[in-house]
Amino acid sequence: MNSIQDLIEFARIDTTSAKGRGEEGAKFIKDYMESHGIEARLIRHRSKNPYVYGEINVGASKTLLIYNHYDVQPAEPLEKWNSDPFQPVIEGDKIIGRGVGDDKGSLMARLQAIIEMGRPPLNVKFIYEGEEEIGSPNIDSFLNDYRDLLRSDYVLWEGAGKGPSGAPSIVLGVKGLLYVELTVRTPKDLHSMYAPIVTNPAWELVKILTSLKAEDKVAIPGFYDKVRHLSDEEIMFLKGDRKSMESALGQEVPNDFQRKLVEEPTCNIAGLLSGYTGEGSKTVIPSYAMAKLDFRLVPDQDPEEILSLLQTYVKNAEIKVWGKVRPYRTSIKSKIARSLIESAKEVYGVSPEVIPNSPGTGPMESFARILQNNQIADGVGVEHPGSNIHSFNENIHISDYHMSREWMKSFIKHLAQP
Amino acid sequence: MNSIQDLIEFARIDTTSAKGRGEEGAKFIKDYMESHGIEARLIRHRSKNPYVYGEINVGASKTLLIYNHYDVQPAEPLEKWNSDPFQPVIEGDKIIGRGVGDDKGSLMARLQAIIEMGRPPLNVKFIYEGEEEIGSPNIDSFLNDYRDLLRSDYVLWEGAGKGPSGAPSIVLGVKGLLYVELTVRTPKDLHSMYAPIVTNPAWELVKILTSLKAEDKVAIPGFYDKVRHLSDEEIMFLKGDRKSMESALGQEVPNDFQRKLVEEPTCNIAGLLSGYTGEGSKTVIPSYAMAKLDFRLVPDQDPEEILSLLQTYVKNAEIKVWGKVRPYRTSIKSKIARSLIESAKEVYGVSPEVIPNSPGTGPMESFARILQNNQIADGVGVEHPGSNIHSFNENIHISDYHMSREWMKSFIKHLAQP
DSSP, X not given: OOHHHHHHHHHTSOOBXXXXXXXXXXXXXXHHHHHTTOEEEEEOXXXXXXXXXXXXXXXXXXXXXXXXXXXXXXXXXXXXXXXOXXXXXXXXXXXXXXXXXXXXXXXHHHHHHHHHHSSOSSEEEXXXXXXXXXXXXXXXXXXXXXXXTTOOSEEEOSOOOBOXXXXXXXXXXXXXXXXXXXXXXXXXOEEGGGTTTSOOHHHHHHHHXXXXXXXXXXXXXXXXXXOOOOOHHHHHTOOOOXXXXXHHXXXXXXXXXXXXHHHOOEEEEEEEEEEOOSXXXXXXXXSEEEEEEEEEEOTTOOHXXXXXXXXXXXXXXXXXXXXXXXXXXXXXXXXXXXXHHHHHHHHHSSOOEEESXXXXXXXXXXXXXXXXXXXXEBOOOOOOTTOOTTSSSOEEEHHHHHHHHHHHHHHHHHHHOO | OOHHHHHHHHHTSOOBGGGTOOHHHHHHHHHHHHXXXXXXXXXXXXXXXXXXXXEEOOOOSOEXXXXXXOOBOOOOOGGGOSSOTXXXXXXTTEEESXXXXXXXXXXXXXXXXXXXXXXXXXXXXXXXXXXXXXXXXXXHHHHHHTTTTTOOSEEEOSOOOBOTTSSBEEEOEEEEEEEEEEEEEOSSOEEGGGTTTSOOHHHHHXXXXXXXXXXXXXXXXXXXXXXXXXXXXXXXXXXXXXXXXXXXXXXXOXXXXXXXXXXXXXXXXXXXXXXXXXXSOOOEEOSXXXXXXXXXXXXXXXXXXXXXXXXXXXXXXXXEEEEEEOOEEOOTTSHHHHHHHHHHHHHHSSOOEEESSEEEEOTHHHHHHHXXXXXXXXXXXXXXXXXXXXXXXXXXXXXXXXXXXXXXXXXXXXXXXX
């Protein structure tokens, strides 16, 4: 096994799921597993790209399920790349190519580590998806139909790499989401000379939006009731470099930005539309005003409950729901979290950054609910803050890749300890 | 002279200024005046369509300037018309055709009345514009360059017809306008997971908009300071049919809607735009949020002053100005207002509706300022509430047309009395 060369070979295969590609990548990784003595097969379910399933059953009492995906984001715009995205190149300590970070690198580093372990000290199951980059539209039905096959004690998520602090990252959950569209309507557009005597839906919408916030907090009664606050230990493990965050966002951020990102649910205006929005002036009273709102929810808020609170609170707008995802958080005291933290310390010699839940949203809660598993965590990834995942010149450091393989081995050993 | 037949002949000429037409209509009306002994000429100024100027100098001490326009709105959509818009037809008491209401009918009824008077008891000047329906882009410079020619004691505006109450309408002014665009920006769009720690321009804009209103009043300090309130007499002459207004607007209106339309300045949201406004969801923190606002101003508010108050009050938005028009109001005690009211009573046998200023905006203040004339009023028009001006099947009642001619004669007699 030549670890880097094998990754490069894998990354040469275009698995852009948005373009319907992936089959060849699925076969490559199945063959790779089999050639290294791991039982593997393709599962053709409702998705176009097959799932790759693998298993090492050593007869242990505990089983780790490893989730990765072999598909990648479109590489376009190609002219921004310094090299062919599907002909990975090595420059000094870097490998540059589409997918070397997200997620082929993490997939391969973990897999190679387990192969190198020979017989791991616990059972390992592998599930590789080919539709993650198009939003995993079939993952719930797949999990439902294959829940017995995927039964496990721990789930290792797709791979968190190094954070801006330089320490390895561990992520124990995700925020949830409620995405709604509020609309206020009147029968027709009117000449604005009638403004003194009629209702303007744009003003009504502004009133409603204003009522949703009070001093930067969400003002919907009951909104914060179910927020699970961070423990002192969880706060202790937060890291983050304020300067690099500000430079990435182009805005100042508060001192406790890391905690806010994890712990604060939000009501964000993602879109506004009413009346005339072109060049110059049109004196119209619009008949229609719309706001798109995304609520990022934290454990243990439930999007259904938040929607119901919103519907009770906002009386004068239509509310259309565009999305609901539940938040999820694995305990920092869980075996999987402990094992990730201890192994990271051992391998990297520094305390890792532990994020109780990502500020973003993902389908972790589906895994937890359908597979009845409450130890799901993300770690052992190969990326660094400059990896440009989803963008051009995607890259990883070769040194990080090798460290991840070591982390994987140490993690599995810790996890297998009674 | 066959009054109706002559109007129909005039209306057959397509004078759609938005399509560059008008010359033929200008020549028609100049010839019509000359053929009835009125000195007339075309004035080629900066506009594409010439101005038609006419004059009857009887050596009186007072002069009335009559303003009308010979151009019309585009007739499209043609399929909505029951007949050819430029082949006027008579159906019962109605003439149907483009421009028979706005403004060829009023132009012709007034002109024919004066012709029928033979030698009017005061000097009369006529100025007919060919660009009114495209916003009179050259009227200010024309007035400036021809202020001596247009010198007069009174100006009769283009023609107010009958209101929904059935009484003839007199309009003594217009509202002004300040049209601005407020914009709040940040350096770039961001993933909405950063909502807990960054500024969202859409929320900032909502805060600013909210600060502009307090219980349906404009909350900009000093905004109402210069509002000239209506006198008891002005209020007495207001009429209006609430039911027909509600049916026209498709909304309920307050009991005192007529007074509010005249006396209340407004801050209207004419447009809102921020972030994602398409189908479905995008979880974005927009980098840009924009509101278009039109302030309708009443005498004696000044758009420059209101802009300055706004700029002082709103600190966190760019303010771009798209339009400024000053309001104007002629006194109800003026000679021209008295003459219109008395003549209307005499001819129609009812008290007219007198609107101190229209809820809409127009260039009356330019006439007042440039021509140094503070007796400008609108009346003696041929339209009725169902005339569909600017729309399809534009029409007037033949009986209203004849009544307007009588009103014109009586008005001139009253105006000429010492």
